[in-house]
Each structure stands twice: as structure tokens, then as C-alpha cells.
Amino acid sequence: MLPRPHLLVIAVVFVGIGFATVAPTAVMGQQVGQLYAEVLDPSGMVATDLTPADFTVAEDGNEGTVLSAELGNVPMRIALLVDNGDRIADSNAVNPLRDGLAAFFDTLPPQHEVSLLTIARNIQQRVDFTTDRDELKESASEIFADRGAGTVLLDGINETWDRRFDEGERFPVFVLVLTDGSESSSFYNDDEYAEFIGMLISNDIAVHTMIFSQRGGSNVSQYSLNITENTGGLYENLASETGMADALTRIATRLGENYEQVSKRYRIIYEKPDPPGTQISIQLNRPGYNVTGLFASNRIQ
Numbered sequence: 624m625l626p627r628p629h630l631l632v633i634a635v636v637f638v639g640i641g642f643a644t645v646a647p648t649a650v651m652g653q654q655v656g657q658l659y660a661e662v663l664d665p666s667g668m669v670a671t672d673l674t675p676a677d678f679t680v681a682e683d684g685n686e687g688t689v690l691s692a693e694l695g696n697v698p699m700r701i702a703l704l705v706d707n708g709d710r711i712a713d714s715n716a717v718n719p720l721r722d723g724l725a726a727f728f729d730t731l732p733p734q735h736e737v738s739l740l741t742i743a744r745n746i747q748q749r750v751d752f753t754t755d756r757d758e759l760k761e762s763a764s765e766i767f768a769d770r771g772a773g774t775v776l777l778d779g780i781n782e783t784w785d786r787r788f789d790e791g792e793r794f795p796v797f798v799l800v801l802t803d804g805s806e807s808s809s810f811y812n813d814d815e816y817a818e819f820i821g822m823l824i825s826n827d828i829a830v831h832t833m834i835f836s837q838r839g840g841s842n843v844s845q846y847s848l849n850i851t852e853n854t855g856g857l858y859e860n861l862a863s864e865t866g867m868a869d870a871l872t873r874i875a876t877r878l879g880e881n882y883e884q885v886s887k888r889y890r891i892i893y894e895k896p897d898p899p900g901t902q903i904s905i906q907l908n909r910p911g912y913n914v915t916g917l918f919a920s921n922r923i924q
Contacts, residue, residue: 656680656687656895658903659695659888659918665911669887677908680893683900687893695921696886699735699794699878700752702783703727705766706776706843708743710802712768716835716864720800723833723867724763727798728756730875735882738787739763742779744772744807752787773807774843777819780850784828793890794882795826796923798874799847800867801834806842820853829922831856831878833870855924881923888921 658680662670675689705724711717728737736752739762749762780797788795811819823830832847844860851858857877859870891905907914 654895655690655892656682656899656903657890657892658905659885659890659921660905660914661888661916661918662907663913663915670912673889673907673909673912675891677912678889678891679906679908680891681900681904681906682896683902684904685896685898685900687896689891689893691892692889695793695888695890697793698754699796699882699923700788700792701731701735701737701796701798701878702787703737703739703798703800704776704779704783705739705741705800706743706774706802706804707741707766708769708772708774708802708804710804710835710837711743712770714802714835714837714864716802716867717766717768719864719867721764721766723871724766724800725760726868727871727875728759728763730872730879732879732882735878738783740779740783741766741769742775743769744775746775746779746782748787773805774801775808776801776806776843776846777811777816778808780823780830781819784822784826792826794885794921794923795828796878797828797830798878799830799832799834799851800871801832801843801847803834803836803838803841803844806846820850823850823854824920827920827922828854829856829924830854831858831874833859833861833867833874835861835864835867837862855920855922857924878923885921885923888916888918890921 664670671694673692675692678689678692680687680689736754737759738752739750739759741747750759830850832851834844834847836844857874861870
């Protein structure tokens with residue numbers, strides 16, 4: 624039996640004007656930290672030309688060295704993991720599932736890349752990251768139910784992150800399309816599960832879930848809710864397969880809307896001072912420029 628999920632605490636973020644502070648997350652490295660800042664220029668527009676020299680970062684008043692400062696206006700990369708196992712077969716939900724995936728592809732803004740994988744019985748990549756919506760919809764139309772197959776949820780997320788995403792990914796997103804079937808991943812003890820959740824948080828991975836659940840209480844439903852809550856994602860719980868298209872449309876819409884907000888943030892990476900502190904502050908070195916938001920995470924929520 625897999626261990627019972629734990630709910631981890633995520634750091635609280637404080638927003639200020641001009642000079643701002645933020646509580647650091649517990650998963651930041653000992654030597655290097657990162658934070659995200661929204662900055663307006665003197666005309667009130669989003670600043671687009673700032674460099675590392677324009678930022679001063681300190682912890683408890685002790686300055687660190689800013690290594691990089693990049694505006695996060697690159698597209699999202701979304702891994703779409705689909706459970707096509709027993710519960711889809713038992714509920715005759717294959718066609719609603721296909722329609723829901725097509726609605727997701729049609730609604731998501733076109734610049735964002737999607738990789739389509741199925742996770743019943745084993746992890747199968749059907750389409751690598753692409754913006755080609757026709758290729759994605761064609762592949763989704765060929766998904767069939769795999770009778771007798773459990774869901775490799777945790778292994779599916781872990782393996783996809785390790786093998787399909789690049790190091791330093793700016794906007795890593797998982798969208799899980801699940802049923803309340805059985806979890807068939809390898810065993811995760813409490814420490815391994817906590818490490819798994821910490822990996823998601825420390826890499827700014829947002830996990831959003833749509834689950835078709837007529838029974839509830841399964842390992843898949845418990846894990847997916849816990850993972851989604853810990854990464855600040857969206858969670859849609861459906862009792863009927865007829866709601867799949869609307870639910871996936873809502874998730875795609877929210878992803879596009881939230882991207883418009885977080886893509887205006889600078890990601891600032893800095894060497895921590897010795898000793899590191901418990902409160903991070905940031906100051907701009909350009910007159911007339913203001914920090915209007917400071918965040919410990921840049922997850923798409």
C-alpha cells in the first residue's frame with residue numbers, strides 16, 4: 624500500500640511597492656536562491672530591459688550577489704497526462720474524454736507547447752512537446768481504454784519531469800486527466816513522497832487536475848488532490864463524464880489568463896549571503912522604477 628499523502632506548508636508571500644520583502648521557501652538551495660518580481664518603469668508600463676545590475680537582493684539585510692534577472696515571457700510547456708484505464712472503459716467515457724482533450728487544445732492559447740501522454744498500465748508518450756493542435760487532436764482521437772490497467776500517477780509525473788523537461792524550465796505545467804482507479808506506481812514511503820512534493824515545489828511545477836470520480840476515496844483521488852493543493856493548481860472533480868469538455872475548457876482558460884499575469888515577472892537568481900537570512904528583500908537601482916509584486920514562486924495557478 625502506498626503511504627498516506629502529507630500536506631506540506633508553502634511559504635507566505637508579502638507584496639510591497641518600490642522596496643519589497645518576501646519570506647523564502649523552505650526548499651530553496653543553501654547557496655543559491657530565486658525570487659520573482661514585477662517591475663514597472665517610470666511611465667507605469669511593465670519594465671522589459673532590466674539587467675542583474677538593476678537589482679539588489681538581501682537576506683536579513685545582508686546582500687547577496689545577483690547572478691541573473693530574466694523576464695519570464697517564454698511560453699508554457701504543458702505535460703498532459705491522461706488515465707485511459709479501467710474506469711474509462713467501465714463508464715463508456717472514451718468519447719467524452721477525447722472531446723474534452725480536443726476542447727483543451729482548442730482553448731489553450733496557441734503559443735504554448737503541449738506533450739500528450741497516457742498513464743494507464745505504463746507511461747506512453749504519444750506526442751512530444753508541440754504547438755501543433757491538429758497533431759495533438761489526432762493523437763487524442765486515437766486514445767482507447769486499456770481494460771485491467773491501473774494508473775501510474777506518481778511514476779508518470781516523476782518520469783515525465785526527468786525525461787521530457789529541460790533543466791531550468793521557466794513554466795513547467797502538468798495537467799492530469801484522471802479517474803478514481805487504482806494507483807500502480809512503485810512504492811513511495813513517507814520520506815520519498817515528501818521528497819517528491821518538495822521536488823514539485825522547488826521547481827515551480829504547477830499541477831492541475833481533472834478527475835472523473837464516481838466512487839471517491841481511491842489512492843489516485845487522494846494523491847491528485849494533495850499534489851494539486853501543494854502546487855497551487857486547479858482541481859476539477861466530476862461525477863459525470865459529460866462534464867469533461869467544460870472542465871478542461873475551464874482549466875485551459877485559467878492557464879492562459881494566469882500566464883498573462885506571471886509572464887510579466889522577472890526571475891532573479893542570486894548567491895545567498897553568508898549566513899543566509901529568514902527574510903528576503905529586493906531593491907531596484909534605477910530611479911523611477913518600482914517593484915509592484917514580489918513572489919517566492921512563479922507557478923501558473
